[in-house]
Amino acid sequence: MSAAPPAQPDPHTDAPTFILGIDTSCDDTGLGVVALTAAGPQVRSNIVWSQTVHAEYGGVMPELASREHVERIDTLLPRALAEAGIALSDLDVVAATSGPGLMGALLVGLMYGKGLAQALKIPFYAAHHLEGHIYAAASEEGLQPPYLALVVSGGHTHLFDVTGGGEYRLVGATRDDAAGEAFDKVARLAGLGYPGGPAISAAAERGDPLAVPFKTPLQGQQGFEFSFSGLKTAALLAFQRGARPEDLAAGFQRAAVRSLVDTAVRAAEALGRETLVVSGGVAANRALRDAFGQTGLRVAFPAGGLNTDNGAMIALAGAAALRDGQPPSSLDGGAAAYLPLAPLPDLPHFGTSARRKAR
Ligand SMILES: Nc1ncnc2c1ncn2[C@@H]1O[C@H](COP(=O)(O)OP(=O)(O)OP(=O)(O)O)[C@@H](O)[C@H]1O
Ligand SMILES: [Mg+2]
Secondary structure, rough: OOOOOOOOOOOOOOOOEEEEEEEEOOOOOEEHHHEEOOEEEEEEEEEEEOOOOOOOHHHOOHHHHHHHHHHHHHHHHHHHHHHOOHHHHOOOEEEEEEEEEHHHHHHHHHHHHHHHHHHOOOOOEEEEEEHHHHHHHHHOOOOOOEEEEEEEEEEEEEEEHHHHHHHHEEEEEOOEEEEEEHHHHHHOOOOOOOOOHHHHHHOOOOOOOOOEEEEEEEOOOOOEEOOHHHHHHHHHHHHHHOOOHHHHHHHHHHHHHHHHHHHHHHHHHHHHHEEEEEEEEHHHHHHHHHHOOOOOOOOEOOOOOOOOOOOOOHHHHHHHHHHOOOOOOOOOHHHHHHOOOOOOOOOOOOOOOHHHHHH
C-alpha cells in the first residue's frame, strides 16, 4: 500500500509557505529559500557555491561537476536555512531542477531534493531550469502573463512568448552560439579571463566601441533569431590584426547588445506585448540593462545574485507552480539533459546546430 501524498500547502494565506529551491544543473551548487504569502513570493536566502575546479580545463568537466555537487550540497543546506531564519522542519515544499543541464550534475540536486521532501513528508516540485531564470525576473516585479521573456545565458538565447502560467511559445532563438557563450569566447581569445561576461563588461568601459567595426548580426531579418558566431570570428580576426582587447570588448558588447535589444523590441511590437522579462547570466550586463531601459517597454530584470544560476530562482518557479494550482511532481520522475520548454518553431535556420543548442 503506498503512503498518502503529503498535503499541499495553501499559498493564499498570510502564513508563509517556505519553499526550498535547488539547482545543480551545471557548475554552480545553488540552494535558496522563498517565503510565499498571499502578497507574493519573497527570496529569503540564496546560497551559491561556484565551482572553480574547471578553470584549468577551460570548460566544465561534467564528472567533476557532479562530484563537487555531491561534496557541497549537504553543507549548503544549513546555510540556506540559517540565512532564511528557519529550521529544517519549517520547510513546506522542496523544488529542484530536473533539466535541462548536465545529467550527472542534475541528478545530484534532484535526488537530494526528492529525498528531503520524502523524509519531511512535504510536496516536491520538479522545475525547469529556464522557468527558474524567467521567474527570477518575473517574480521580482510581480508580473503576470502575457509577457515576452528573453533568456540570455551561457547555454541559451531564447525568446519566449509567455501567454499564461506554464504556457510558453518559442518565438526566436540563436542559430549558433548563445550570448553568454559568445561573451566567454571573445573574452578568452582577447586574454580577458573567465567568466567572460563580467570581464568583457569591465574592459569595455576602457575601450572605444567604434575602433573595431562589428556589424550587428542578422540586421534586416523578418524573424526573431539571433546569431553570435560571426561576432566571435570578427573579434578573432581583429585581435590577430592587433586590435586592443578593450576596443574589441567595447565593439563586441555594443553589437551583441544591439542585436538582443533590437530583436526583442521588434518581437514585442509584432506580438503586441508591452512587458519584457530579461534573465540569465547576460542580464547582469550593465550596457544591456541601460539599452533596454531606453526602449519605452516595461522591462524586468532579476535582482542581484539571481541572474546566473541559483537555487532561489528554482524556489520561485516552485512558488509559481503552487500558486497556479499545479499538482506536486511524482517522486518517480527523472532528470533530462535535453528538455525544451516549448516546441521548436518551424523556421528554416533551426537546423542541426540550433536544435542542439535549443535545449
Ligand atoms: N555582466 C555580464 N555581462 C555579460 N555576460 C555575463 C555577465 N555576467 C555573467 N555573464 C554570462 O552569463 C553566463 C552564465 O549565465 P548562467 O549561469 O545563467 O548560464 P548557464 O546556467 O551556464 O547556462 P544555461 O542557463 O543556459 O544552462 C556566462 O556565459 C557569463 O559570461
Ligand atoms: Mg542557467
